[in-house]
Amino acid sequence: MTKSVLIVDDSAVIRDSLGFLLETEGFTVQTAENGLEGLEKLQTHQFDTIIADINMPQMHGYDLIRAIRQYEQYRDVPIIILTTEEEARDKKQGFEAGANLFLIKPTDPKKMIKYVKMFLHD
Numbered sequence: 001m002t003k004s005v006l007i008v009d010d011s012a013v014i015r016d017s018l019g020f021l022l023e024t025e026g027f028t029v030q031t032a033e034n035g036l037e038g039l040e041k042l043q044t045h046q047f048d049t050i051i052a053d054i055n056m057p058q059m060h061g062y063d064l065i066r067a068i069r070q071y072e073q074y075r076d077v078p079i080i081i082l083t084t085e086e087e088a089r090d091k092k093q094g095f096e097a098g099a100n101l102f103l104i105k106p107t108d109p110k111k112m113i114k115y116v117k118m119f120l121h122d
Helices: 012-024 035-044 061-068 088-097 109-120
Strands: 004-008 028-032 049-052 079-083 101-104
Touching: 004 012, 004 035, 012 028, 012 109, 028 035, 035 049, 035 061, 049 061, 049 109, 061 079, 061 088, 079 088, 079 109, 088 101, 101 109
Parallel strands: 004 028, 004 049, 049 079, 079 101
Antiparallel strands: none
């Protein structure tokens, strides 16, 4: 069965390039440009992992992650933060919100694929 990934990022370049990369590796990809749109996608699709930015309009990434963790079916789904924020406090907030991994943009595409596959045991 094909694994499904949700990418939530306000940058169209990130959504498109990361989405393309994951699709070439055999993943099904959905994208959202902000946290609210991401939450809407969670209502209609089931995802095996979620990649989210922190600084987005309408809903901050930390708030998105906390909201995702409120859904029973998403309590154990891996969430990867992909952001330009590098401070230790940002990482701390990300993990406290419920993220499993915190990556800084730009991230090596091969590393991103490796992490997604690792989390999904693929």
